Amino acid sequence: MFTRVKKCSPGELVQGTLDMLILKTLCRGPLHGYAIAESIERTSEEVLRVEEGALYPALHRLELRGLLAAEWGVSENNRRAKFYRVTAEGRKQLAQEASYWTRMTGGIALIMETA
Numbered sequence: 001m002f003t004r005v006k007k008c009s010p011g012e013l014v015q016g017t018l019d020m021l022i023l024k025t026l027c028r029g030p031l032h033g034y035a036i037a038e039s040i041e042r043t044s045e046e047v048l049r050v051e052e053g054a055l056y057p058a059l060h061r062l063e064l065r066g067l068l069a070a071e072w073g074v075s076e077n078n079r080r081a082k083f084y085r086v087t088a089e090g091r092k093q094l095a096q097e098a099s100y101w102t103r104m105t106g107g108i109a110l111i112m113e114t115a
Helices: 017-026 033-043 052-064 088-114
Strands: 002-004 048-050 068-074 080-086
Touching: 017 033, 017 048, 017 052, 017 068, 017 080, 017 088, 033 048, 033 052, 033 080, 052 068, 052 080, 080 088
Parallel strands: none
Antiparallel strands: 002 048, 068 080
16 A cells, blocks of 8 residues: 555555545545655655555546545646545545544553553
8 A cells, every 4th residue: 555665664654544645635635646646745854655556546536436636737747637525425434544543552552652
């Protein structure tokens, strides 16, 4: 799903994390696929790199679930591109996933602190 750039192996993140990161990224505004991947990489300080083979199936899945809406437009380099935006249902799903993620990482941190 992810290729980790710094001292990490592929696939280390919890399943479903990519969907959450896409939704969070698109809360800042509509973007096309390549810009979504760039934003995740830049925001994670290049720790995470999303590969096309994972990104586009995830975007399609989120669109089919009604969590994203898409429309065709022109990218910054004058190429036709599909721009995605988060729907109201997507924002609701993101809030649920973020809450779960916070609980899970908090629990893991507690265990790691006592080890």
